[in-house]
Amino acid sequence: MPHSACNYFSSASVMDFYDMFSANMEEGNNRQSDYNLLFLQSQNMDLADSTTPGSVKSDADDAPPLSPSVQMNGGGKIRSRLSKVSGDANKICLVCGDKALGCNFDAVSCESCKAFFRRNALKDKKTKCLFEGGCKIDINTRRFCPHCRLEKCFTVGMKKELILGDTDKKKRMQKVILNREKRTVPASPAAPVYKDKRAQEEAASSSSPTPSDGEGAGPGGGGIEALLSSPIAQSLLSSNPILSDAANALLRQVSDAPSLAQTITSALAGQPLLQISAAGGLLSAPPTPITTTSTTSVEETSSSSSSFAAPSCSSVVEGTNLLTNAKMVACHDGTSEPMPSVSSFQPSLTQMDSFLLRKLSEDEDRMLNDLMQVYDLSFTVDLEPLIHIKQLDPSLNQLVNQSSITVLRLIKLSKRLEDFVTLPQECQIGILKGCWIHILLLRSVSLYDSTRDVWVTPRGDIPTEILKNATGFVQLHDDHVNYCSSLKEVIGEDLMVVVLLLVIVIFSPEGQHVVARQLVSNIQDKYLILLKHYLESKYTYSKAAEMFPQLMSKMKELKELAGEHGKHLLDVNPREIEPIMLEILDLK
Amino acid sequence: MPHSACNYFSSASVMDFYDMFSANMEEGNNRQSDYNLLFLQSQNMDLADSTTPGSVKSDADDAPPLSPSVQMNGGGKIRSRLSKVSGDANKICLVCGDKALGCNFDAVSCESCKAFFRRNALKDKKTKCLFEGGCKIDINTRRFCPHCRLEKCFTVGMKKELILGDTDKKKRMQKVILNREKRTVPASPAAPVYKDKRAQEEAASSSSPTPSDGEGAGPGGGGIEALLSSPIAQSLLSSNPILSDAANALLRQVSDAPSLAQTITSALAGQPLLQISAAGGLLSAPPTPITTTSTTSVEETSSSSSSFAAPSCSSVVEGTNLLTNAKMVACHDGTSEPMPSVSSFQPSLTQMDSFLLRKLSEDEDRMLNDLMQVYDLSFTVDLEPLIHIKQLDPSLNQLVNQSSITVLRLIKLSKRLEDFVTLPQECQIGILKGCWIHILLLRSVSLYDSTRDVWVTPRGDIPTEILKNATGFVQLHDDHVNYCSSLKEVIGEDLMVVVLLLVIVIFSPEGQHVVARQLVSNIQDKYLILLKHYLESKYTYSKAAEMFPQLMSKMKELKELAGEHGKHLLDVNPREIEPIMLEILDLK
């Protein structure tokens, strides 16, 4: 029986303790009683059950066992009762009589004796009392004779077994460091260690706008449910139950080793979503752990920890607009190749750069990586087009149907965004209904090749003219192309920016159908700031201060453009439209 | 399933108890009575710890098993209070024997074991028993060996699958938030409820940019110090030590009872800043507490608590651009009258509105109020102009000197911003050097009257032409006026927006002289989001989605415009320039 072992052990330890105890008794009996008295007075309710003065000695053989547990960190109830009764600072160090805060190493003791014991109890040096031994130890004299002080520490029951070993200590420190890293955004290389938490809070976020919970829940939206129960939407919106469950399970188990995106990846590996061709190439790519968990020393992690040059990307972001900065190599640029391997979005910083470039926090870096992966998984994987457009001038209906591909991708992407799936479902649907055109347009921007005036899709180039020819909406088409061109100019080939804009658009609170607006808006805030930080980290603060407003402005334009497109979509003939599109268009 | 198990269990628990008992009998003869002790002995313990030491002893002889205590940290007092053996629900924690309330994770367990299991079951860490494994777990020893405790948790049937995953957790929280809002907004907000501090953070900013204490201290900036030690700047920058110290102290002490602005107000009351005419009117205004700290009953606070119509302001914000909303009364609009009385920036929300309008959090409301007060105190109070401009075509130098008024105001304002004063001083100076032109321009926008093409200052109107005539920089002037006009169009008369932009500009990380860029940027983030939220709360989400980008865009223009102005300022004749301006211009 396990129990027996344990019990045996404990009793052994008790004996051990007893031995120490009795030995001590012999040695310091007179003082002892004093302490016992004090002890009794102040804590009798607390501790009496273990160390009654009189009995301690005589009955030591059976009493001691209880004593250790006596001091075990106290039950709240008893304590509170006690403190009420006898005041508060009734704890007195058994060693020196100083005020004690609680138990340390299994004996009520003060801070100094605690530290003293930790520092000295494990030393095997043979210390000697410089006097005759048995020095009296009190708050004033405790410093005089370490030997006797240590002796008394043992006497009153401090146990050196409770001092953590080097191994545990190391482990502990590592954890601490890790956690601190998590909180402590990049920032200063010279890790201030300890006590930057408060500094931070006070510095920048003390009274920061805590996103308030807001918003009424809006109407119960009975009709909306239809979207859910319809066959296609159903299969879409809840197609992968394992996605959230299994992924989460995995995620939980592996704690924070692999990233969310990776977890999802593996969870999805055997479960092609919908008609998606399995895309083995992408998914079979070895999942590279993002964070190096074993960051033993904090030294020099600041600049080299998680950042390395992107593997195969080397195109330089529009040099014309950049301040000269050798490090500004684009990471995820343009190449619509899947890039499953994880890379840091933070170019490695030299001291010089750090003056101009933000250092992304680990969290931010991870978020960006995850986003990019999610995007790759959703928008890079080839979807079998539901309808092949062969002719050069498809009808509007056909175009609409064609865009269902992107809608499916959008849904896939959304379902992979944790911020999205945790929203109430009615809210999810509202969001999708509201943003899909925006996404379509945004997507077209990222595919746009201004030199040839075509959209470069996985299935070949599409001349932009096709829209004009097909629909006859000349103005609309021109606006669209102009938008592509102008936004592309700002974004360059930085796909990461596109993805961020995409997410920001998704979490637009102003959509007509959105229900939990405040919730959505708060999420959007997060990504807005992430975008800002990303820009600052990649293009310098100065450039970011230009780009961010430009991008914001473009988002506004996007809304207008999408609005225009939306108007025309009301003209489609419902009978020729894919069900999924009908649903997202709110048509019947 | 769980239920059946549970139900079964409660009856089974008795069996279990017997089993343990018998097992103990076999194994431990004397020691074994542990459970017995636990259950039956409670009275003993109770008596013991309060009164008779003797009883302790007598019972103690079998107690030893209770204390494997030795190394387990913690330890608690022996839990004397026993779940009434017969009286209380006969539910007993299968893990530790403590009183159980019901099933947790599919096994009858106590609160502590429930929490313990939730916290530890999902960790994949390989824990080790510090003993030989199979420690006995009871109410007293449960703390000692987490490993065996967890093991026992699983043994008695707790299932880690029942622990909600991160996603579910989030979902749950969001639902909670939504539901709370549902109640809070329309009807009576049932007592405050839950604190969603973390929930909020996680919902919208969890892994988001945690503001860091970023950036090393930077260069010692010897020359810059001059600004501080110079007579004027000195008196300016550190004129009111009590402002930062006393105010902050107060602020900390009173927590969040009075607002920062108020604290400052009172702190300043007896300390007229500089040559400022005491401005008794403003300062003597009764400081109305902003937040009603003693919100004992939250009933109906939602719509009436901190929000009431602004006393004397009634101008409606440009109705043309607004969605129809009867509530949208501007609070701090235009009238450059000081408005010390506190008002909420949140128009009272009806159920309908809450669908379109954000509900500002208390914090946000307070921040806005504080900002506005700070602005009023700094920019509304009349400063004695250092130089009176009488003539209609002042020289450039005179204009520069004239702008020292605004610079002084800027400095006053900055010193009242907690986010500012907590920055390193060199950083403060760098910021001021970098943004003062922006502020000047921004200020001019808020004073601009497009109908008459003049700036309305406390000292009378100034035709915009004056600049053109004086300097001859026609292009610059036109740009300036155009900027005023166009930005004004967006802002309308909403002074709050101006103030927010002002603060956002102040905390621009890209300024040439700024040192702690990351820190500053993080602060800017806060105000950016605050601006967004303010817009959402006052102009609907939809309108905010337009305005925010527009304002961002204007900020970019502002930078360019300021840059142009800056160029020309290099031409001034240093000998005719005020010292303060020389310093801020970095001239000698």
Place this chain on the structure above:
DNA sequence: GTGCGTTCATCAGGTTCA
């Protein structure tokens, strides 16, 4: 009412720095 999660005060380890 049950069962899940969250919050908060407390405890007892370690670490820092004057």
Place this chain on the structure above:
DNA sequence: TGAACCTGATGAACGCAC
């Protein structure tokens, strides 16, 4: 050396959805 921190862990009390 010791005061003053930071920390993870614990458990009681509580809110909330179902």
